Amino acid sequence: MRKYHALPAALLAALALTACQDGTGTQDEGAAKPQLTATANTAPTDAASDKAGNTAADTATIAQATKPGNTKGTNAKGTKPGSAAAPAARSSCNGTNTTVTAKPVRRPVNHMLITVKNTGSKTCDLTYYPVLRFDEMQWAPQPIEDSKPQAVTTLAPGESGYAGVLLSAADGSGTGGTTGRKLTVGFQGPTPNSSGGPSAIPQLPAEGVYYDSSLTVTYWLRDMEQALSY
Numbered sequence: 755m756r757k758y759h760a761l762p763a764a765l766l767a768a769l770a771l772t773a774c775q776d777g778t779g780t781q782d783e784g785a786a787k788p789q790l791t792a793t794a795n796t797a798p799t800d801a802a803s804d805k806a807g808n809t810a811a812d813t814a815t816i817a818q819a820t821k822p823g824n825t826k827g828t829n830a831k832g833t834k835p836g837s838a839a840a841p842a843a844r845s846s847c848n849g850t851n852t853t854v855t856a857k858p859v860r861r862p863v864n865h866m867l868i869t870v871k872n873t874g875s876k877t878c879d880l881t882y883y884p885v886l887r888f889d890e891m892q893w894a895p896q897p898i899e900d901s902k903p904q905a906v907t908t909l910a911p912g913e914s915g916y917a918g919v920l921l922s923a924a925d926g927s928g929t930g931g932t933t934g935r936k937l938t939v940g941f942q943g944p945t946p947n948s949s950g951g952p953s954a955i956p957q958l959p960a961e962g963v964y965y966d967s968s969l970t971v972t973y974w975l976r977d978m979e980q981a982l983s984y
Contacts (some may be wrong), residue, residue, distance in 0.1 A: 820869045828910040847909060848951030849880035856937055856956040858921070858963060865982055866919040866963065868939060868956070870974070872909040878909040880974035881950060882942040888934030888965060895919075898984045901972035908979045918972045918981035921965040928966030 845851065851874030858866045872878055883897040898920075907915045922928050937958055941950035975981045 758837040800969060844908070845874075845876060845878050846941060846943055846950035847872060847880045847915070849939075849954035850874075850952050851876075851878055851908075852954065854939055854954035854956045856939070856958060856963075858917075858959065859982060862982060864920065864922045864924055866921055867982060868917045868919060868971075868977065869914055869915045869978075870909070870916070870954075872911050875907060875911055877910050879944075880941075881944060882908060882946060882952075883971055883973045884917050884920065885940035886969075886971055887941065887965070888938065889936050890936075895969040895971050898970050899973050901975065901984050903973055903975055907974040907976055915916045915974050915976060916981035917974055918984055920968060920970045920984070923966065923968040928968035931964060931966035933962040933964050934958065937963070 786828050827888075838910045851872065853873050854871075855869045856866055857869075868884060870880060875930045886895050888970060909915050922931060935958065936955065937951050938955055941947060945949040972984050
């Protein structure tokens with residue numbers, strides 16, 4: 755008999771929530787200019803006048819340059835207008851920025867294909883593998899480790915990613931066979947078993963989908979045929 759694994763608490767809560775919803779002073783004016791004064795009987799020489807005038811001009815220039823709020827040529831964040839902003843971090847693919855379908859296939863037998871298409875405006879990451887839940891099941895189908903890709907499956911807007919699902923054992927060795935009427939697809943975040951955001955509930959065939967204890971799933975992959983090869 756296949757050993758069942760309980761769903762992580764964070765993902766179970768996210769899946770359950772999705773299932774219920776069915777579907778996150780004064781300004782310094784600078785130094786004062788020195789004033790030139792003359793005594794009653796004397797006047798400054800030309801050289802002294804020039805020196806005093808230059809000193810006053812230099813002092814005013816320095817004061818202007820060091821005034822608080824003198825931010826000409828910069829924006830509120832201290833960067834020059836027109837400079838490139840830091841790129842936004844990529845998000846996780848989830849039920850808000852993708853469309854998800856789940857369809858049984860004829861070949862290979864007892865398999866189902868999950869397709870996720872990025873319908874958002876930004877690139878998103880499909881991390882690890884989908885967390886599947888038929889109806890109210892309390893155990894999580896385990897991933898097929900041989901299907902783990904070398905890099906995270908990343909989807910640009912309009913691109914699709916895939917996961918293959920082995921529904922039941924072809925030789926009848928699986929136990930606890932039953933028919934699922936509703937499927938919730940959970941998404942993981944940057945760390946294993948963390949929530950990547952809202953789940954998705956793709957439509958199943960009217961007759962439901964049969965599965966047993968052999969239920970397993972591949973990691974998210976870029977290639978559809980590869981996803982169905984396990």
